Amino acid sequence: MASIKDVAAEAGVSVATVSRVLNDHPSVSADARTRVLAAVETLGYRPNAVARSLRTDQTHTLGLVISDVMNPYFTELARSVEEEARALGYSVIIGNADERPDLQDHHVRNLLDRRIDGLLVSPTDGGSPLMLDAVRAGTPMVFVDRWMPGVAVPVVRSDGRAAVRDLVAHLHGLGHRRLAIIAGPAATTTGQERVAAFREALQAYGLDLPDAYIGQGDFQAESGRRVTEGFLDLPEPPEVVFAADNLMVLGALDAVRARGLRVPQDIALAAFDDIPWFVHTDPPITAIAQPTGELGRAAVRALVDRIEGRPPESVTLPARLVVRRSCGEPSPRNVAVNPVTNRSES
Numbered sequence: 497m498a499s500i501k502d503v504a505a506e507a508g509v510s511v512a513t514v515s516r517v518l519n520d521h522p523s524v525s526a527d528a529r530t531r532v533l534a535a536v537e538t539l540g541y542r543p544n545a546v547a548r549s550l551r552t553d554q555t556h557t558l559g560l561v562i563s564d565v566m567n568p569y570f571t572e573l574a575r576s577v578e579e580e581a582r583a584l585g586y587s588v589i590i591g592n593a594d595e596r597p598d599l600q601d602h603h604v605r606n607l608l609d610r611r612i613d614g615l616l617v618s619p620t621d622g623g624s625p626l627m628l629d630a631v632r633a634g635t636p637m638v639f640v641d642r643w644m645p646g647v648a649v650p651v652v653r654s655d656g657r658a659a660v661r662d663l664v665a666h667l668h669g670l671g672h673r674r675l676a677i678i679a680g681p682a683a684t685t686t687g688q689e690r691v692a693a694f695r696e697a698l699q700a701y702g703l704d705l706p707d708a709y710i711g712q713g714d715f716q717a718e719s720g721r722r723v724t725e726g727f728l729d730l731p732e733p734p735e736v737v738f739a740a741d742n743l744m745v746l747g748a749l750d751a752v753r754a755r756g757l758r759v760p761q762d763i764a765l766a767a768f769d770d771i772p773w774f775v776h777t778d779p780p781i782t783a784i785a786q787p788t789g790e791l792g793r794a795a796v797r798a799l800v801d802r803i804e805g806r807p808p809e810s811v812t813l814p815a816r817l818v819v820r821r822s823c824g825e826p827s828p829r830n831v832a833v834n835p836v837t838n839r840s841e842s
Contacts, residue, residue, distance in 0.1 A: 498539035506535035559607030565592040576792030621683040664697035676709035676734035720747025764823040780820035
C-alpha cells in the first residue's frame with residue numbers, strides 16, 4: 497500500500513506539499529497540485545481518512561454502518577447499539593449502505609474523517625479495500641451480523657444453523673418435501689451461510705435442493721417477489737418457500753397473492769429474521785428469530801473494550817425457530833406446544 501512519502505517521491509515534492517494538496521490548501525501552485533494528484537492516481541494512494549483515525553485523543557463517538565435501514569432487523573439492531581453506546585458514554589453516527597458496497601465505503605470514509613473512536617460494520621460484501629486499510633491501520637472495528645472472512649476483526653453474530661435444522665424438521669413433520677430457498681447475496685457471509693445450513697438440513701432427511709429451488713435474492717422485497725414468481729412458474733413448484741430474510745418473504749407473499757393463491761393452502765412460506773409484525777400478517781409467518789437487541793449490545797461492548805485497551809471477544813448467539821401458521825400448522829387451539837421449539841405462537 498502506497499504511503500504519503502511514496503506520493504511525495506513520485507511527484508517530486510515534499511510530504512508537506514502532498515498534505516496541503518490532499519487537504520485542499522490554497523497555498524500550493526497549480527503545477528505541484530497537478531503532479532501530486534497524478535501521483536495519487538498512479539500509486540492508488542488512499543488519502544487521510546484511515547490515517548486520521550489513528551490518534552490518542554477520543555471523541556467518544558462510534559460509527560455504525562448498517563446494510564439497510566429499511567430492514568426492520570437492522571433498525572432494531574441500530575436502536576440497541578445506540579442505547580448501549582449511550583449507557584457507556586458514547587454517541588453513535590449511523591450510515592445506511594442500502595446493500596451497496598460503494599455506499600458502504602462512502603460512509604466508512606466519512607466516519608473515519610469525523611475522527612470516530614471505533615467502527616461497527618455489517619459488511620455488504622467480503623472485499624472492501626478501504627475497510628482492510630482501516631484494519632491494518634489499527635482502527636478499532638467490530639463486525640456485526642456479517643463479517644469479512646480472513647480479516648482479524650471481532651465478530652458479533654447469531655448462529656442460525658440449529659434453527660434452520662429445527663425449521664426443516666418442522667416442515668418435514670408437516671409433510672412437506674419440496675422445499676425452496678430465496679437466498680441472500682452470495683457476496684455476504686449470511687447469504688452463503690443460510691443456503692449451506694438449509695441444504696445440510698435437507699440432506700439429513702434425504703431431501704435434495706435442486707438448482708431450480710435456489711433463487712438469488714438481495715435481502716430486499718422486490719427480489720423475493722421476483723424469485724417466487726419464478727418458483728411458481730416451474731412445472732413442479734415447491735411446497736414451501738423459505739426466504740433468507742424478512743423483507744424477501746414479504747415480496748414472496750405479494751407474489752403468491754398476485755397469483756390468487758393462498759398461504760399455506762397452496763404454498764407455504766417461512767423466513768429468516770423474525771420481526772414483531774409477522775404476527776399481524778394473514779396467516780402469521782413462521783420465522784427464525786435472531787437475538788437482535790443482544791447482538792447490538794454485545795457489539796458495542798466488544799468495540800468499547802477494543803477502544804479502551806481491553807481484549808475484545810467475538811460473540812455468537814443462537815437463533816431460534818418461532819412457529820406460527822404460514823406452513824400449514826394446526827390452529828393454536830388445536831396444539832399446545834411445538835415439539836421442535838417447545839413453544840407455539842399465533
